[in-house]
Structure formats: C-alpha cells, structure tokens
Amino acid sequence: MFGPLFQATEGTVSGQQTVNRNSAPSTLKITDMRACRVAANYDYPIIRIYTNQGVYGLGDVRDAGVEGIALVLKPHLVGKNPLNIEQNLRLIRMFANHGRMGGGYSAVDMALHDIAGKVYGVPAWRLIGSKNRDRIRIYADTTSHPDPKVYAERMRKRKEMGLTFFKMDLQSSMLRNRAGALNERGVCTAKGLGYLCEYIAAIRDVIGPGTPLAADHFGRLNINDSIQYAKAFEPYQLSWAEDLLQVGERNQYPYLNWRAYKTISEATQTPVLTGEDIFGLEGGFKDLLDNRAVDAIHPDIATSGGLLETKRIADHAELCGVAIAMHHAGSPIGGFAGYHCAATFGNHFLAMENHALDMPWWQDLVTGVRKPIIDKGHVNVPDDRPGLGLELNDAVVKEHLRHPGYFEPTPMYDEFIVSGFHTGGPWPHYDETGKWCNCVTYE
Numbered sequence: 250m251f252g253p254l255f256q257a258t259e260g261t262v263s264g265q266q267t268v269n270r271n272s273a274p275s276t277l278k279i280t281d282m283r284a285c286r287v288a289a290n291y292d293y294p295i296i297r298i299y300t301n302q303g304v305y306g307l308g309d310v311r312d313a314g315v316e317g318i319a320l321v322l323k324p325h326l327v328g329k330n331p332l333n334i335e336q337n338l339r340l341i342r343m344f345a346n347h348g349r350m351g352g353g354y355s356a357v358d359m360a361l362h363d364i365a366g367k368v369y370g371v372p373a374w375r376l377i378g379s380k381n382r383d384r385i386r387i388y389a390d391t392t393s394h395p396d397p398k399v400y401a402e403r404m405r406k407r408k409e410m411g412l413t414f415f416k417m418d419l420q421s422s423m424l425r426n427r428a429g430a431l432n433e434r435g436v437c438t439a440k441g442l443g444y445l446c447e448y449i450a451a452i453r454d455v456i457g458p459g460t461p462l463a464a465d466h467f468g469r470l471n472i473n474d475s476i477q478y479a480k481a482f483e484p485y486q487l488s489w490a491e492d493l494l495q496v497g498e499r500n501q502y503p504y505l506n507w508r509a510y511k512t513i514s515e516a517t518q519t520p521v522l523t524g525e526d527i528f529g530l531e532g533g534f535k536d537l538l539d540n541r542a543v544d545a546i547h548p549d550i551a552t553s554g555g556l557l558e559t560k561r562i563a564d565h566a567e568l569c570g571v572a573i574a575m576h577h578a579g580s581p582i583g584g585f586a587g588y589h590c591a592a593t594f595g596n597h598f599l600a601m602e603n604h605a606l607d608m609p610w611w612q613d614l615v616t617g618v619r620k621p622i623i624d625k626g627h628v629n630v631p632d633d634r635p636g637l638g639l640e641l642n643d644a645v646v647k648e649h650l651r652h653p654g655y656f657e658p659t660p661m662y663d664e665f666i667v668s669g670f671h672t673g674g675p676w677p678h679y680d681e682t683g684k685w686c687n688c689v690t691y692e
C-alpha cells in the first residue's frame with residue numbers, strides 16, 4: 250500500500266536534483282546593521298541589515314520612532330543566517346512591545362524578508378503566502394478644519410487625486426468655541442454630536458453616499474462616550490470609527506481592553522476598529538479577535554511585527570470574521586512591506602492608509618517601483634522585482650536627514666545593551682563532570 254507514496258517521494262527528490270543550486274546561500278551571514286532617519290511629517294527611521302555576500306535588506310522602524318530600537322538588536326542577529334527568518338525573529342521577540350516599541354522587531358522582519366526575497370529571486374509576498382490581489386486600495390488620511398466647508402473642500406482635493414476610500418479626523422476639540430458643544434471633560438454633548446455630524450454630512454456630500462468613509466481622533470472618550478458617538482454616526486454609515494476608547498483602567502492600554510471594546514461594538518451599528526499600536530497576535534490582537542470585540546483591526550506593519558506576524562494576525566482575523574485595514578504613516582519602505590503583506594490577505598482586507606499624500610517627495614525617497622506609487626487610489630503589488638522591490642534614492646534621502654550620517658558604522662551597538670544572557674564570558678563554574686572551569690560555554 251506504500252508503493253505509490255514512495256514513488257511520489259522519489260519523484261520529488263529527483264525533481265529537486267534538477268534545480269540549479271550554484272547560489273545556494275548556505276553560508277550567508279548577517280554582518281551589520283546601520284540606520285539613518287528621514288525628517289518628515291513623522292520621522293522615518295530606516296535600517297539596513299548587511300550580509301557577508303553583498304546582499305542587504307531595508308526596514309522601516311515605526312514612524313515617529315527612533316532607530317535605536319532596532320540597532321540594539323544588532324548583536325542578537327550578527328552571525329546568524331538571515332534566511333532563518335522565524336528563528337531570528339524568535340530571538341528578538343522579547344524586545345518588542347506595543348506602540349513605537351514594536352518598531353525594531355518590525356523593521357528587522359522587513360529587512361530579513363527583503364534579503365530572503367533577493368536571495369531566492371522572489372517578491373516578498375511570495376515568502377509569506379500567495380498573491381490574492383494585484384492592487385492595494387489606499388485610503389486617504391485628511392487633516393481636519395473647524396469650518397465644515399473648508400474641510401469638505403480638502404476632501405474634494407483627495408477625491409480629485411483619484412482616491413476611492415476616505416478618512417476624516419473628527420476631533421471634539423474643533424468645537425471648543427461652540428457654546429454648549431462640550432462637557433467639562435471636553436467630550437461632546439448631544440448638541441456637540443450634532444455639530445460633529447454636520448462635518449460628516451458635508452464630507453458625504455462631496456464624496457457621495459456610497460463611498461467608504463472612516464473617522465478617527467475623537468478625543469478622550471470612555472466606554473459610554475464611545476457608544477454615544479458611535480450611535481450618533483450611524484445614519485452616515487461610516488466604514489469604521491477608529492480608536493474610540495482613549496481612557497480606561499490604570500496600567501492597561503485602551504486598545505487591549507477587549508471587554509470594553511466588546512461592550513462598545515455590541516451597542517452600535519457603526520463598525521468599531523482599533524489596533525494601530527498593537528504588537529503581535531499573542532498578547533496583542535488575539536483577545537480582540539477571539540472575542541469578536543471589534544468589527545475590524547488596523548495593524549501598522551511597523552509596530553505589529555512586520556510581514557510574518559502581520560500575516561498571522563490577518564489570517565487569524567479572517568478566521569474570526571473580523572475585517573482588516575492597515576495603518577501607515579511611514580516611508581515607502583514600510584509602505585511596500587505593507588503592500589506585499591496585504592497582497593496575501595483574504596477578502597476581509599479593506600484598505601491601507603497613506604499619510605503622506607501632501608508630501609511631494611515621499612515617493613522620490615525610493616527607486617525601482619512603479620511611479621506614481623499611488624495611482625488612482627491604488628498601489629500595484631510588485632511581482633517583477635525580488636524582496637521588497639525597491640532601493641533608497643540616496644540623493645533624496647540625504648537631502649532630508651534628521652541628523653547627519655547616512656548608514657554610518659554602528660560599533661556602539663556591537664555589545665549587548667538591553668540583554669546579554671550567556672553572551673560574552675568566560676564564566677567560572679563547575680562543569681557537568683564536577684571540574685572547575687573558566688570557560689565560555691556551559692556545554
């Protein structure tokens with residue numbers, strides 16, 4: 250009964266023998282990590298991971314973060330084979346956390362996928378799954394204005410850029426000069442919520458009733474405030490209300506409070522979304538998803554853990570019937586890491602943000618990708634170039650550095666800084682035979 254099975258196995262083995270393995274990268278090693286920081290609407294810290302064979306990878310540390318959160322990981326990675334992506338990431342997972350603290354791990358993940366894609370000659374998306382879409386829909390972040398007419402005009406400009414999915418900031422603080430609009434906590438009264446809805450109505454008039462529109466940045470809302478806001482927005486059929494909950498228990502990030510989010514979601518028809526500052530599936534998104542506490546999640550690939558972890562998060566969301574959008578306010582490197590990743594998501598994917606639509610040189614920071622990067626509100630997923638598929642445009646990046654230095658040597662990060670268990674030595678101790686030794690390893 251095992252005959253056919255063995256035949257199939259033999260066939261597979263002989264098939265592999267025909268593959269050209271002249272470039273099999275068995276001796277590839279990480280040799281260095283360096284960085285620079287682009288001064289932008291939010292700073293873009295960018296890293297390069299170098300190898301002993303000339304190939305290197307690019308990674309984007311979370312926007313408004315600092316490169317040190319990645320560089321402290323350098324001694325944990327130097328000497329390792331960059332192609333062992335999961336093993337390398339496991340080594341540094343303990344140094345990752347929510348918000349900007351996820352930026353180092355995430356940048357390393359991006360750089361390792363860039364290297365692996367270049368070495369194997371495949372686009373990064375192929376390393377984590379299959380391409381489920383050729384274009385990524387981009388949603389437009391739009392800065393608010395207290396005058397609904399001016400705000401609507403800004404949104405009209407977004408529409409003229411070809412965007413098909415919109416988001417508005419809807420700060421309660423826009424109403425601070427309107428009598429009776431805010432309570433003593435700065436949260437909208439019923440009257441204030443009426444004013445907020447006027448902004449939504451003005452923008453709906455511009456973009457049309459069926460066009461996706463989300464809203465964000467409401468202020469310091471608690472659970473009951475969140476419910477009242479979300480219910481007031483129901484007639485306008487928002488795609489989502491983002492990060493409603495901003496206050497809660499001591500020592501708990503509001504976005505991890507799945508019980509509070511479940512209470513909010515169950516009280517309103519407005520879809521509820523959170524997650525731009527959450528790292529990881531376990532200890533991060535999992536409770537929100539398993540408990541169906543939100544309608545959609547919103548990872549930022551430069552905090553959530555890079556391509557591999559964000560793919561895990563997206564797949565788990567699909568399993569739980571929760572939609573996924575992507576936050577993004579960083580450089581095109583993190584942008585393309587997100588586009589590659591989102592290309593593999595299921596049909597629960599909504600859209601990915603771009604926060605640099607008004608920054609003329611954003612797309613000039615890189616070469617190798619199709620321009621304009623955002624074309625009619627979408628980005629083409631690269632499938633003809635390996636890795637992330639882009640290179641830095643050195644001249645443009647150097648024009649916009651936050652501080653002097655462009656991928657300068659980083660000897661100050663050669664030593665273990667934040668944790669160095671069983672590194673260095675020697676350690677005087679009795680070995681397993683009872684003999685005193687002053688040796689480097691415990692083996």
Ligand SMILES: [Mg+2]
Pocket residue numbers: 465466491492525
């Ligand atoms: Mg947001």
